[in-house]
Amino acid sequence: xxxxxxxxxxxxxxxxxxxxxxxxxxxxxxxxxxxxxxxxxxxxxxxxxxxxxxxxxxxxxxxxxxxxxxxxxxxxxxxxxxxxxxxxxxxxxxxxxxxxxxxxxxxxxxxxxxxxxxxxxxxxxxxxxxxxxxxxxxxxxxxxxxxxxx
Amino acid sequence: xxxxxxxxxxxxxxxxxxxxxxxxxxxxxxxxxxxxxxxxxxxxxxxxxxxxxxxxxxxxxxxxxxxxxxxxxxxxxxxxxxxxxxxxxxxxxxxxxxxxxxxxxxxxxxxxxxxxxxxxxxxxxxxxxxxxxxxxxxxxxxxxxxxxxx
Amino acid sequence: xxxxxxxxxxxxxxxxxxxxxxxxxxxxxxxxxxxxxxxxxxxxxxxxxxxxxxxxxxxxxxxxxxxxxxxxxxxxxxxxxxxxxxxxxxxxx
Amino acid sequence: xxxxxxxxxxxxxxxxxxxxxxxxxxxxxxxxxxxxxxxxxxxxxxxxxxxxxxxxxxxxxxxxxxxxxxxxxxxxxxxxxxxxxxxxxxxxx
Numbered sequence: 152x153x154x155x156x157x158x159x160x161x162x163x164x165x166x167x168x169x170x171x172x173x174x175x176x177x178x179x180x181x182x183x184x185x186x187x188x189x190x191x192x193x194x195x196x197x198x199x200x201x202x203x204x205x206x207x208x209x210x211x212x213x214x215x216x217x218x219x220x221x222x223x224x225x226x227x228x229x230x231x232x233x234x235x236x237x238x239x240x241x242x243x244x245x246x247x248x249x250x251x252x253x254x255x256x257x258x259x260x261x262x263x264x265x266x267x268x269x270x271x272x273x274x275x276x277x278x279x280x281x282x283x284x285x286x287x288x289x290x291x292x293x294x295x296x297x298x299x300x301x
Numbered sequence: 302x303x304x305x306x307x308x309x310x311x312x313x314x315x316x317x318x319x320x321x322x323x324x325x326x327x328x329x330x331x332x333x334x335x336x337x338x339x340x341x342x343x344x345x346x347x348x349x350x351x352x353x354x355x356x357x358x359x360x361x362x363x364x365x366x367x368x369x370x371x372x373x374x375x376x377x378x379x380x381x382x383x384x385x386x387x388x389x390x391x392x393x394x395x396x397x398x399x400x401x402x403x404x405x406x407x408x409x410x411x412x413x414x415x416x417x418x419x420x421x422x423x424x425x426x427x428x429x430x431x432x433x434x435x436x437x438x439x440x441x442x443x444x445x446x447x448x449x450x451x
Numbered sequence: 452x453x454x455x456x457x458x459x460x461x462x463x464x465x466x467x468x469x470x471x472x473x474x475x476x477x478x479x480x481x482x483x484x485x486x487x488x489x490x491x492x493x494x495x496x497x498x499x500x501x502x503x504x505x506x507x508x509x510x511x512x513x514x515x516x517x518x519x520x521x522x523x524x525x526x527x528x529x530x531x532x533x534x535x536x537x538x539x540x541x542x543x544x
Numbered sequence: 545x546x547x548x549x550x551x552x553x554x555x556x557x558x559x560x561x562x563x564x565x566x567x568x569x570x571x572x573x574x575x576x577x578x579x580x581x582x583x584x585x586x587x588x589x590x591x592x593x594x595x596x597x598x599x600x601x602x603x604x605x606x607x608x609x610x611x612x613x614x615x616x617x618x619x620x621x622x623x624x625x626x627x628x629x630x631x632x633x634x635x636x637x
Contacts, residue, residue: 170316183398189339192637210565212629215613248333252637269415272637281636282565294566295635342544360472365520402544422544431543432472444473445542
């Protein structure tokens with residue numbers, strides 16, 4: 152199983168990263184997965200209370216976050232028997248429209264690819280140590296105490 | 302709702318098409334969807350009976366296939382209230398490793414994006430007039446009478 | 452808009468019948484025109500045509516019917532100018 | 545492999561305590577060292593430290609505990625050199 156996890160402290164372009172990842176995969180094994188499921192999450196322009204959002208701040212627990220992402224990914228990928236897994240996550244100050252998270256799963260069948268992508272996204276939303284703080288246009292800010300609704 | 306459906310009689314690069322589609326979306330509305338779910342399906346190198354696959358031939362019903370894809374996409378997208386939908390499908394002779402299908406859904410939440418992507422893929426696998434014929438290395442061929450297992 | 456009417460009904464008095472994939476291969480043809488009398492009280496159905504054309508296998512088993520590019524019941528009465536297709540099991544995506 | 549042991553236990557006699565996000569802001573600090581006696585029979589638990597440090601709110605309500613970068617029970621006895629963290633509700637992805 153090919154696994155790669157990166158935390159980005161500056162902006163990343165999901166489709167650029169994905170293209171490079173697929174090229175590497177193909178180069179390594181000379182075979183591309185028959186089924187690939189991806190998810191990209193981006194920052195909304197609106198805060199939880201409906202006000203305009205200036206930026207989102209993503210705090211993490213250096214050391215634990217990386218370990219925990221790896222544990223969650225390995226567990227989910229093994230459970231679904233998938234071939235490859237790429238997780239990219241932003242940290243720091245993220246602007247509206249910018250990507251926060253990319254999950255890309257390659258498998259031999261569409262079922263495992265899609266289910267693994269979906270479950271891993273939920274797992275990292277609930278069990279990976281990331282904390283979001285909303286910065287509003289007026290300079291005020293607030294830590295969020297939960298995830299956006301599914 | 303932004304909807305685009307294309308049939309390709311020659312190879313297409315899913316991530317290239319996707320990048321262009323996202324650029325167009327952003328140009329049009331100046332906002333990118335907060336949640337995007339994608340699926341890419343590729344031809345396996347192995348036929349249903351385990352023998353080596355030379356190529357897959359995809360027949361369609363010109364006129365009806367396009368209409369039916371549009372009906373299925375609109376129905377699914379409206380049901381899930383998503384923002385954008387891109388469907389790309391190959392026809393003709395497709396080689397192992399080449400992309401057959403790309404489904405890309407943009408929505409405001411991850412739930413609708415993922416569910417819509419998954420359901421639309423199943424819908425077009427079962428209700429869009431496409432027929433696959435496997436060509437083997439020895440020159441023999443066979444029409445498939447069903448879909449690959451989920 | 453005569454041209455549009457003409458485009459939609461290229462063979463006003465006939466029913467166009469299409470076969471695809473394995474079904475086309477088994478039957479040995481892809482397309483036929485079937486004469487249809489617009490004044491005929493008892494209109495033909497896809498099921499009747501399937502039998503008249505001696506198409507292979509059981510219509511109800513795995514074949515789907517489309518009329519004018521929409522899925523339809525095999526017992527729908529056909530109209531002159533209709534495009535009828537018999538679709539073997541779909542295997543898209 | 546002395547260097548590895550040294551890396552894993554930078555303060556052999558102490559417990560390192562970390563707070564994050566809203567919890568760090570409420571408490572007014574991000575990190576503390578708590579003296580731990582390796583020969584102490586009754587070892588401290590995260591729950592006891594939470595109370596001793598007078599951290600805000602109810603530990604069982606929404607805060608998760610990690611010991612050495614793994615989620616752990618709040619009643620796990622701590623060892624000298626452990627890295628303990630109190631994690632407010634996670635909101636990743």
